[in-house]
Amino acid sequence: MDHFLYQNGILHAEDVAVPEIAAQVGTPFYLYCAATLRRHYRLFDDALEGMDHLVCYAMKANSNQAVLKLLANMGAGMDVVSGGEYARAKAAGVPGERIVFSGIGKTRDEMRMALIGGIRQFNVESEPEMVALNEVALSLGLVAPITVRVNPDVDAKTHAKIATGKSENKFGIPISRASQVYAQAAKMKGLQVIGIDVHIGSQLTELAPYKAAYKKVAELTKQLRAEGHTITRLDLGGGLGIPYERSNEAPPLPVEYGQLIKETLGDLGCEIEIEPGRLIAGNAGILVTQVIYVKQGEDRQFLIVDAAMNDLIRPAMYEAHHDIIPVVEAAAGVAQTPYDIVGPVCESGDTFAKHRDLAPMNAGELVAFRSAGAYGAVMASEYNSRPMIPEVLVDGHQFAVIRARPSLEDMINRDTIPEWL
Numbered sequence: 197m198d199h200f201l202y203q204n205g206i207l208h209a210e211d212v213a214v215p216e217i218a219a220q221v222g223t224p225f226y227l228y229c230a231a232t233l234r235r236h237y238r239l240f241d242d243a244l245e246g247m248d249h250l251v252c253y254a255m256k257a258n259s260n261q262a263v264l265k266l267l268a269n270m271g272a273g274m275d276v277v278s279g280g281e282y283a284r285a286k287a288a289g290v291p292g293e294r295i296v297f298s299g300i301g302k303t304r305d306e307m308r309m310a311l312i313g314g315i316r317q318f319n320v321e322s323e324p325e326m327v328a329l330n331e332v333a334l335s336l337g338l339v340a341p342i343t344v345r346v347n348p349d350v351d352a353k354t355h356a357k358i359a360t361g362k363s364e365n366k367f368g369i370p371i372s373r374a375s376q377v378y379a380q381a382a383k384m385k386g387l388q389v390i391g392i393d394v395h396i397g398s399q400l401t402e403l404a405p406y407k408a409a410y411k412k413v414a415e416l417t418k419q420l421r422a423e424g425h426t427i428t429r430l431d432l433g434g435g436l437g438i439p440y441e442r443s444n445e446a447p448p449l450p451v452e453y454g455q456l457i458k459e460t461l462g463d464l465g466c467e468i469e470i471e472p473g474r475l476i477a478g479n480a481g482i483l484v485t486q487v488i489y490v491k492q493g494e495d496r497q498f499l500i501v502d503a504a505m506n507d508l509i510r511p512a513m514y515e516a517h518h519d520i521i522p523v524v525e526a527a528a529g530v531a532q533t534p535y536d537i538v539g540p541v542c543e544s545g546d547t548f549a550k551h552r553d554l555a556p557m558n559a560g561e562l563v564a565f566r567s568a569g570a571y572g573a574v575m576a577s578e579y580n581s582r583p584m585i586p587e588v589l590v591d592g593h594q595f596a597v598i599r600a601r602p603s604l605e606d607m608i609n610r611d612t613i614p615e616w617l
């Protein structure tokens with residue numbers, strides 16, 4: 197659910213009319229609802245009630261400082277995958293003991309930064325990484341708490357580009373080698389093994405793959421304990437999907453996911469961490485864009501909007517569907533017409549939707565792409581020298597620009613012309 201609803205025929209974000217924001221900020225822009233972010237964080241937190249747990253928001257989904265601060269204020273931990281994300285989490289006031297460091301290619305500099313700044317744990321993904329982390333920790337006179345990310349060889353049944361739990365994927369160590377790797381880790385004085393990590397993919401729309409993976413984690417926990425390791429924490433990753441196409445999608449709810457965790461892992465006495473990103477931020481955001489032209493093609497009509505693939509790359513990159521709605525609600529009974537909705541970038545891939553039915557639209561009117569709060573702004577670029585678009589946060593009656601649109605000069609001045617040219 198979200199807080200983008202029509203009131204008197206005008207799309208609102210909580211209590212603020214979207215056209216009012218568009219008039220002040222200009223289009224295109226990302227718009228987030230604080231109420232939805234809070235609600236979704238709470239759904240996960242409540243789903244794990246009764247178990248010792250921490251919800252570590254996967255901030256790669258949306259790492260704006262205001263979003264991080266809002267979640268940090270609620271007690272959220274953060275899952276980070278780079279030194280940049282670690283620094284962002286710290287800047288938003290997240291204490292080191294609530295930051296988990298994931299990712300297959302952590303550099304020694306990133307390890308050093310997190311060890312000095314404070315870290316809850318590193319999720320280690322290979323033997324060479326383990327060796328490097330041990331060396332860095334020893335050189336600082338510190339001990340790095342770790343889990344090892346295992347690859348359970350489970351098909352997450354999601355888009356191939358975001359599936360991570362099959363043996364052919366680059367992530368984690370094969371679960372069949374876990375015993376060996378934990379034995380190696382136990383000998384390293386700079387590491388303290390505390391648990392197991394798993395993450396099988398993103399935008400999962402069924403619970404069965406989680407169940408298969410978590411059963412393997414339960415077995416592995418018992419096996420490693422029998423081999424003398426202390427396993428007190430299980431990081432179960434993120435990945436729970438959201439309904440991008442409201443008319444025909446109903447992915448499992450966080451409460452059902454929590455129930456599955458309790459059923460498969462609840463008797464192990466471990467502290468549970470989860471790393472949801474998309475479900476917290478995805479439906480908390482929309483992308484608001486304006487129609488520049490309505491163009492008649494040979495056999496179709498194009499709606500050319502002022503947002504493009506550089507602002508929201510998901511349709512071009514994953515053939516992703518985003519519901520698209522007019523900001524001024526169509527009058528009841530108006531016949532819909534199919535449009536190809538495209539941006540101004542000079543690539544045919546810059547197409548948000550094909551044959552999408554909408555009430556007839558005119559130049560100057562606003563449309564909103566739903567479910568754009570996760571993997572939207574964070575994946576944007578300035579391709580075609582289109583400056584990054586602003587982000588706005590609504591909270592009840594108030595709104596604020598939480599990232600301003602750079603001027604053309606700002607954009608150009610990031611480059612330097614060498615004096616010898």
Ligand code: LLP
Pocket residue numbers: 254257275298299358395397398399433434435436471472473474475510514570571
């Ligand atoms: N934990 C780890 C280790 C991850 O790699 C990810 C996402 C998450 C947690 C959060 O997953 P979520 O709950 O958000 O599904 N850009 C793609 C999604 C990439 C996901 C990468 N890893 C998209 O736009 O669909």
